[in-house]
Structure formats: C-alpha cells, structure tokens
Amino acid sequence: MRMADDIARIADRRKKVKACPICGKPSAERYRPFCSARCADVDLNRWLGGVYAIPGREDEEPSAGEDGEDGA
Numbered sequence: 001m002r003m004a005d006d007i008a009r010i011a012d013r014r015k016k017v018k019a020c021p022i023c024g025k026p027s028a029e030r031y032r033p034f035c036s037a038r039c040a041d042v043d044l045n046r047w048l049g050g051v052y053a054i055p056g057r058e059d060e061e062p063s064a065g066e067d068g069e070d071g072a
C-alpha cells in the first residue's frame with residue numbers, strides 16, 4: 001500500500017512538469033510555465049502585442065484542480 005502510494009506521488013509530481021507552451025520543451029521550475037527566460041519573453045511580447053491567443057485552451061483536456069494561475 002505504502003509503496004503504491006509513493007509511486008502515485010512520484011507520478012503525480014512528474015505530471016506537473018508541463019511542456020513549455022512556446023517551444024514544447026519541458027518547462028523549467030524557475031521559468032514556469034516556460035522552459036527559459038527567452039520563451040517567457042516571447043510570451044510576454046505576444047501579450048504586449050495584443051495578438052496573444054491561448055491556443056486551444058478551451059479544447060484542452062480539462063485538468064481538475066489545476067489552473068496554473070499560481071505562478072509569479
């Protein structure tokens with residue numbers, strides 16, 4: 001039982017590593033949800049440019065209990 005619990009926890013932790021929305025590489029903890037400052041910058045520029053569109057956000061698989069709004 002315990003062992004299974006640990007495995008589940010590890011799997012859960014891995015699930016939290018999302019791909020960078022800009023280039024698709026695994027995101028770095030420091031720059032979440034991006035993989036680097038560069039990709040974060042690209043994203044910021046999109047926002048500033050007013051052309052930012054969240055691709056397929058509504059179509060994405062619904063992830064309960066995770067909205068990724070707790071960054072920064």
Ligand SMILES: [Zn+2]
Pocket residue numbers: 020021022023024025034035036039
């Ligand atoms: Zn990236």
